[in-house]
Amino acid sequence: MFGFRRHAVYRAAAFAGAFTNTIFGVLRAYVLIALWHARPGLAGYDVADAVTFCFLTQAFIGPMQVFGGSLDLAARVRTGDVALDLLRPASLQLWTMADDLGRAAYLVIVRSVPPMLIGAALFGVRTPAHAAGWAVFLTSTALGVVVSFGLRYLLAMATCWIVDDRGLQQMSLVMTTFFSGMMLPLILLPGWFGTLTRALPWAAMVQVPADVYLGKTDVLEALAFQATWAAVLLAAGALVTRSARRKVVIQGG
Amino acid sequence: MGEALGLARSYVLLAATWVRAAAQYPLSMAMLTIGSFVVTCLDAAAIVVIFVHTETLGGFSLPEVMFLYGTAGVSFALADMLFGNVDKLGQHVRAGTFDTMLIRPVSPFVQMAVDRFAFQRVGRVLQAAIVLAVALARLHVPWQRAWMIPVMVLCGIVLFTAMWTLGGALQFLLTEAPEIANAFTYGGGQLTQYPLSVYGGELVRAVTFIVPLAFVNWQPALYVLDRPDPFGLPYWLRFAGPVAAVTLACAAGWAWRAGLRRYRSTGS
Numbered sequence: 001m002f003g004f005r006r007h008a009v010y011r012a013a014a015f016a017g018a019f020t021n022t023i024f025g026v027l028r029a030y031v032l033i034a035l036w037h038a039r040p041g042l043a044g045y046d047v048a049d050a051v052t053f054c055f056l057t058q059a060f061i062g063p064m065q066v067f068g069g070s071l072d073l074a075a076r077v078r079t080g081d082v083a084l085d086l087l088r089p090a091s092l093q094l095w096t097m098a099d100d101l102g103r104a105a106y107l108v109i110v111r112s113v114p115p116m117l118i119g120a121a122l123f124g125v126r127t128p129a130h131a132a133g134w135a136v137f138l139t140s141t142a143l144g145v146v147v148s149f150g151l152r153y154l155l156a157m158a159t160c161w162i163v164d165d166r167g168l169q170q171m172s173l174v175m176t177t178f179f180s181g182m183m184l185p186l187i188l189l190p191g192w193f194g195t196l197t198r199a200l201p202w203a204a205m206v207q208v209p210a211d212v213y214l215g216k217t218d219v220l221e222a223l224a225f226q227a228t229w230a231a232v233l234l235a236a237g238a239l240v241t242r243s244a245r246r247k248v249v250i251q252g253g
Numbered sequence: 254m255g256e257a258l259g260l261a262r263s264y265v266l267l268a269a270t271w272v273r274a275a276a277q278y279p280l281s282m283a284m285l286t287i288g289s290f291v292v293t294c295l296d297a298a299a300i301v302v303i304f305v306h307t308e309t310l311g312g313f314s315l316p317e318v319m320f321l322y323g324t325a326g327v328s329f330a331l332a333d334m335l336f337g338n339v340d341k342l343g344q345h346v347r348a349g350t351f352d353t354m355l356i357r358p359v360s361p362f363v364q365m366a367v368d369r370f371a372f373q374r375v376g377r378v379l380q381a382a383i384v385l386a387v388a389l390a391r392l393h394v395p396w397q398r399a400w401m402i403p404v405m406v407l408c409g410i411v412l413f414t415a416m417w418t419l420g421g422a423l424q425f426l427l428t429e430a431p432e433i434a435n436a437f438t439y440g441g442g443q444l445t446q447y448p449l450s451v452y453g454g455e456l457v458r459a460v461t462f463i464v465p466l467a468f469v470n471w472q473p474a475l476y477v478l479d480r481p482d483p484f485g486l487p488y489w490l491r492f493a494g495p496v497a498a499v500t501l502a503c504a505a506g507w508a509w510r511a512g513l514r515r516y517r518s519t520g521s
Contacts, residue, residue: 016432023436027443027452031303031310034451038307167284174288178295188302 004102014110017062022115025058029123043187049214050185052126055119056210057182062111063104063141064148064180064205071096071149073156074169082160086245093237096156097149104145126214136219140209143226147204150233151176157240160247181207201229263359264367271370282373290376293330296446297322297384311451316391317478318448323385324402324470325445328409330377333442336366336414337374339421340438343428352518362509365421398477404494405473409445411498412469415505416441422505425512441466450483457484465497 032050036042045053073096076082085092119125128134155172177183179202186197186207197203204226211217275282300322304315313321342365345351354364394402420434427433441464449457449471461467467490475482476491 012427013432016427020432020436020440023440024443026456027440030452030456031447034311034447035303035307038309042306167278167281167288170285170288170292174292174295177292178298183295184299184302188306190302190305 004106011110014062014107015114017107018111018114021058021061021111022118025055025115025119026122028057029054029119033123043185044216045185045187045214048124048126049216051119051123052214053185053210055116055123055125056213057206058115058119059112060141060144060180060206060209061182062107063145065152071100071152071156073153074159077156077159091241093153093234093241096153097146097234100149100152101142101145108141128213128215133213133215136223137209137213140212140223140226143223143230144205144209146230147201147226147233150230150237151201153237154233154240157237157244160244176202176205179203180205181210185210201233204229260360260363264363267359267364267367268370268372271367272372275372285371285373286376288376289373290380293326293377293380297380300446311448312483313448313450316388317474319384319388320392320478321448321470321474322446323381323388324406324474325409325442326381327378327385328406328469329413329442329445330374330381332410332413332417334371334374334378335410336417337438338368338370339365339417340424340434341365341368342421343424346424346428346516349518351516361513362418392478394477398479401473401477405470405477408473408494408498409469411502412465413438413441415498415501416464416466418505418509419501422508422512425516437464441469445469445471454484461486461490465501468494468497 029051032054033047036045036047036050040046073082073085076085082092085095088095116125128137151172155168158168179186179197179200181203186194186203188194189197198207208217208222208226212219212222275285297319300318301315303310304318308314310318339362342351345354345365345368351361354361357364389402416438417434420438423434444452444460444466449460449467457467461472472486472491473494482488482490
């Protein structure tokens with residue numbers, strides 16, 4: 001809740017973000033439309049599915065930080081402020097996650113809804129048929145945010161060891177934009193490479209929730225996939241936090 | 254002329270300082286350079302994946318789209334490397350560091366452009382140049398029309414730089430919303446990767462006559478590739494790139510100066 005309010009202060013920045021997401025959504029939509037006009041029914045999507053997918057990817061950018069946006073934590077590790085955080089009587093990981101989920105909830109409202117609405121007005125998008133579809137989609141999105149947090153938390157904690165985190169940030173950006181399905185639907189990737197990308201945690205951030213939204217996948221399987229990755233990443237995060245605690249002690253704070 | 258040389262000299266000096274600073278973290282610097290190369294390779298991979306599924310996109314073949322991608326990519330990446338940081342103006346105004354720049358004896362525009370000069374972005378220039386080279390090897394452009402290629406890359410650099418400067422100038426007004434400018438700079442980079450024939454007619458007219466991004470590569474490329482304009486716009490537009498570049502650069506210069514005059518420190 002605190003995270004929600006803290007980020008709600010930056011209203012202009014969020015609206016500017018929504019504007020940019022919308023412009024990119026429109027540009028990418030045209031490319032996908034051209035592709036699906038040349039190849040109707042490609043990979044089991046039709047044109048409307050492809051356009052919907054495109055605007056969904058833009059809608060996910062804010063809440064899931066698809067561009068690998070770092071947690072404030074990384075900067076706190078670099079400056080040493082994290083020593084203070086580790087003293088707090090709450091788990092560093094859970095505390096950061098609560099803040100991040102609040103941020104995501106706020107960004108869904110200001111950065112995800114407008115691009116979808118404009119996409120719907122310009123091109124027409126699909127919507128889930130009934131209320132249950134929406135409920136499942138929201139669950140899937142929430143799990144996607146947790147997976148995204150899990151990855152970014154690991155990234156931020158890595159700063160404890162390598163201090164300058166910009167290189168890692170860059171690599172994370174590469175992995176996330178491509179392997180989440182942000183750049184192109186992962187269903188377009190051929191052969192074993194496509195299968196591999198659909199099994200990696202990044203797929204849980206864009207491709208899987210989008211497929212849930214479009215009703216292209218078995219819901220239980222999709223949610224289980226996301227939940228598994230979320231659990232694995234959070235467990236890894238907890239382990240890293242424990243060794244970081246020792247590391248900070250060695251550095252003398 | 255002497256003034257311009259002076260500006261270039263301070264730019265180079267400051268850039269060298271930032272490169273030395275970045276080299277203090279060699280692992281990070283190597284990862285940044287490789288990352289910048291790889292991220293754009295994935296960009297190009299996306300185009301290849303599209304062409305796995307189709308022969309033509311918007312009426313253009315793979316080498317033709319690679320030519321468009323390469324020319325726009327080289328312009329965009331060079332402009333971004335040399336001047337892209339101008340769009341960090343909002344951050345500097347909010348943090349008060351812009352005031353520091355104003356009292357130094359170097360043009361604030363140069364200081365902004367070179368701030369945190371990121372040599373690693375050369376990875377992106379390289380990648381776009383490779384794509385362009387591959388495209389040219391497969392296109393066999395006759396030399397009578399190939400002269401346009403360096404002209405269009407140069408115009409593209411000027412156009413993108415002007416976009417960034419406009420984006421920076423806009424932040425004198427909208428300090429809180431730097432992302433608006435991204436829609437036009439990075440959006441322009443995205444737009445010019447594909448043939449404009451995939452986009453709608455109104456959008457293409459807008460980027461021809463209002464925000465002249467069509468002159469980065471689309472119009473001159475129609476000449477180089479000797480293709481009719483799918484939107485039926487006049488033939489002479491293919492040679493209008495330099496005019497568009499100079500016009501937009503003047504507008505950007507004016508906007509920057511106007512913004513600078515209007516600037517009042519936050520006083521904190």
